[in-house]
Amino acid sequence: xxxxxxxxxxxxxxxxxxxxxxxxxxxxxxxxxxxxVSLDGLGGxxxxxxxxxxPAQFPNFVRLTQESAHTFNARCDYDISxxxxxxxxxxxxxxxxxxxxxxxxxxxxxxxxxxxSGDTFHLSGNANVKYKSSFFDVAHDYGLSTALYTGKTxxxxxxxxxxxxNGALDRVAEAGDNGRDKIDFASIAxxxxxxxxxxxxxxxxxxxxxxxxxxxxIHIAEPDLTGHSFGWRSANWSNAVRNVDTQLGRILDVxxxxxxxxxxxxxxxxxxxxxxxVVANGHTESYHVTNYTIPFFLCAPGVPGGxxxxxxxxxxxxxxxxxxxxxxxxxxxxxxxxGNLALSLLGLPPIPGSYMVPxxxxxxxxxxxxxxxxxxxxxxxxxxxxxxxxxxxxxPANANQWQPVTGGIAxxxxxxxxxxxxxxxxxxxxxxxxxxxx
Numbered sequence: 001x002x003x004x005x006x007x008x009x010x011x012x013x014x015x016x017x018x019x020x021x022x023x024x025x026x027x028x029x030x031x032x033x034x035x036x037v038s039l040d041g042l043g044g045x046x047x048x049x050x051x052x053x054x055p056a057q058f059p060n061f062v063r064l065t066q067e068s069a070h071t072f073n074a075r076c077d078y079d080i081s082x083x084x085x086x087x088x089x090x091x092x093x094x095x096x097x098x099x100x101x102x103x104x105x106x107x108x109x110x111x112x113x114x115x116x117s118g119d120t121f122h123l124s125g126n127a128n129v130k131y132k133s134s135f136f137d138v139a140h141d142y143g144l145s146t147a148l149y150t151g152k153t154x155x156x157x158x159x160x161x162x163x164x165x166n167g168a169l170d171r172v173a174e175a176g177d178n179g180r181d182k183i184d185f186a187s188i189a190x191x192x193x194x195x196x197x198x199x200x201x202x203x204x205x206x207x208x209x210x211x212x213x214x215x216x217x218i219h220i221a222e223p224d225l226t227g228h229s230f231g232w233r234s235a236n237w238s239n240a241v242r243n244v245d246t247q248l249g250r251i252l253d254v255x256x257x258x259x260x261x262x263x264x265x266x267x268x269x270x271x272x273x274x275x276x277x278v279v280a281n282g283h284t285e286s287y288h289v290t291n292y293t294i295p296f297f298l299c300a301p302g303v304p305g306g307x308x309x310x311x312x313x314x315x316x317x318x319x320x321x322x323x324x325x326x327x328x329x330x331x332x333x334x335x336x337x338x339g340n341l342a343l344s345l346l347g348l349p350p351i352p353g354s355y356m357v358p359x360x361x362x363x364x365x366x367x368x369x370x371x372x373x374x375x376x377x378x379x380x381x382x383x384x385x386x387x388x389x390x391x392x393x394x395x396p397a398n399a400n401q402w403q404p405v406t407g408g409i410a411x412x413x414x415x416x417x418x419x420x421x422x423x424x425x426x427x428x429x430x431x432x433x434x435x436x437x438x
Contacts, residue, residue, distance in 0.1 A: 031266040032265070033216075034345060042294065043276065043291075044274060044294045045289070045290050060252060067306075068297040068305060070307075070308075071295065071296050071308065071310060074293070074294050074332060076286075077336065078099075078325050079111075080097070084114070084154055085112070085113060087219065090338055090339060092336075093351045095336070097111065099326035099327055100325075101327065105353070120157065136182040136217075137352075138348050140183070141170050142175050145184050145214050148187070149186075149199055149218040150188050151192070153189060153190050162183055164180050166180075167181055167182045194243060196221070207251070212258065224272075227275045232274075251267070264301065266299070266301070270296045270297070273292070286323075312361060313359060315358065316330070317331070334356055367432070368380065378418045379418070381414050381415055382415070386435060388404055389416070389418055390404050391403060391405055393430075
């Protein structure tokens with residue numbers, strides 16, 4: 001999408017002025033498969049230090065920085081920096097708690113890091129939302145095969161919430177009835193230390209098939225477990241990250257080796273939270289910068305390697321060291337963005353009811369603006385008429401705040417023109433073009 005800010009419309013111009021904004025960015029092409037990796041407790045500050053100061057010891061994280069769009073400065077949930085609530089956010093694209101001033105249907109509401117044996121995100125979370133859809137709902141209802149691998153049995157709630165008993169009825173009739181069980185294969189176990197290689201073995205066994213599952217999500221419990229035992233700044237912790245680095249290399253290698261996956265797969269790597277903030281071996285204080293700062297990597301067809309991931313999205317911005325809440329006009333990349341990002345790369349719609357919807361800048365028709373004698377004209381060349389003009393009064397916090405311009409658009413051969421007759425009535429407005437269709 002192209003977006004354009006045109007401030008200062010109150011000033012008058014004697015001559016007509018044209019401005020053009022064009023996104024000259026190579027952006028993601030459709031992927032056939034997605035592998036999403038959640039590395040428990042991997043703090044962005046520490047990982048950036050390792051990659052910068054000891055690159056030879058972390059070769060696959062270095063490789064990711066070269067082959068992906070990335071940041072070491074993404075965010076976990078604003079209110080809670082714990083594993084299970086953040087994975088509920090990753091699955092649903094919703095905040096844990098209700099953001100101030102926002103509807104009581106915004107959040108998933110599951111804030112228990114030690115789920116009961118019968119808990120689900122639906123029954124035990126926000127009672128105002130009876131069913132919290134996940135990325136697995138969307139992928140599975142559209143007929144894609146899915147798999148979940150977790151390194152903590154506590155995360156069995158992620159499988160249980162979307163199994164044959166608790167999953168919703170299929171919402172996509174045209175794809176056939178794919179059933180209520182949204183996860184075709186699930187491996188739920190407590191896996192720590194060097195044994196994480198066995199968990200990755202299970203994933204790799206599927207990835208080496210001629211027909212790998214289309215959407216795979218793997219949670220690796222390290223380096224969180226070692227952080228709790230020895231501290232996030234300990235030598236043991238850095239060794240745990242080196243072990244994770246090795247496993248990432250194995251995943252990258254099998255993607256490249258399988259012709260079905262090579263050049264067709266999106267790999268998303270992030271974390272649920274950081275650690276070592278107020279206490280060296282903890283992370284529950286969500287207000288501390290090392291607890292809420294996490295890395296985020298996107299390696300996908302068409303995504304430029306070595307680029308800043310914030311440059312890919314028009315509704316995301318680097319927060320610096322700030323702990324940005326959900327009411328900020330420009331959101332940071334969060335772990336909860338991963339699901340909707342994966343779905344968009346697969347050419348699928350966002351998770352129903354989700355709040356975190358990162359919107360990629362995509363190449364398209366450039367927008368021009370002209371003004372003269374108090375009139376403002378927004379125009380673009382669109383022979384096929386497959387672009388929709390949208391406007392916002394202020395930079396939107398999410399994609400849902402853009403509104404289509406439904407009237408006042410004239411066509412002159414291949415050019416579409418939207419005219420505001422009294423530009424002095426508005427001081428600032430944003431415009432963008434969006435491709436019509438899904």
